[in-house]
Amino acid sequence: MTDAVIGGGKTVAGLTFSVQPGEPFLVSGAEAISEGKPSLFHCLAGLHALDSGSLQLPSRPMDLMIISGQSPYMAPTHFLIEQLAYPHISSEQIDAATVKRAIKAVHLEHLLLADEHNFESLPLKDKAKLCVARCLIHCPKCVVLLDVDLHGMSEIFTALDNVGVTVVTVVHCPTPVHLGYHRKHLQLTGGGKWLLGDCDS
Secondary structure, three states: OEEEEEHHHOOEEEEOOOOOOOOOEEEEEOHHHOOHHHHHHHHHOOOOOOOEEEOOOOOOHHHEEEEEOOOOOOOOOOEHHHHHHOOOOOHHHOOHHHHHHHHHHOOOHHHHHOOEOOHHHOOHHHHHHHHHHHHHHHOOOEEEEEOOOOOOHHHHHHHHHHOOOEEEEEEOOOOHHHHHHOOEEEEEEEOOEEEEEEOOO
16 A cells, blocks of 8 residues: 555545565554544455555455454355355365364364354354454465454464464554564554554554
């Protein structure tokens, strides 16, 4: 993203940054601009255009996944393997060992005890974990975790690292776990202003 303006300059003005492979990137901001943070990453997802500036995204849709902690998407199926295969691969490409490994990584082992599930009835946090498990199977180049707040985030970060996924995390207030894992930190400070630096700075 180069010299980007979003929201008429009220969300972001003159922002330039890049996410490098293997370099976890953190975005945080005050409650007053919480609506602006998703807006920034809706641009990254190709859902909204920049007011001005330029944006370069991965060339293949499968190389970028977005997981929203507030509205994690469940595919219209009752079968776990089909849920994990959505949206880019066939369930025939996933074996039982891969499913088990991904589900255990996000601590949803109870889903392995039955063949069918009503995924829409799962608690919100379990839905988000299931989306992370889906990501562990698809292995995109980058995943954006938008307001995802789960128990055991450090383990989830490690699991994503292990399959070569670069993590971009958007949170209201970063925790020591966030600051300890991510390398770069973009702080949206309100009124279109921002600070960009290392997480230890």
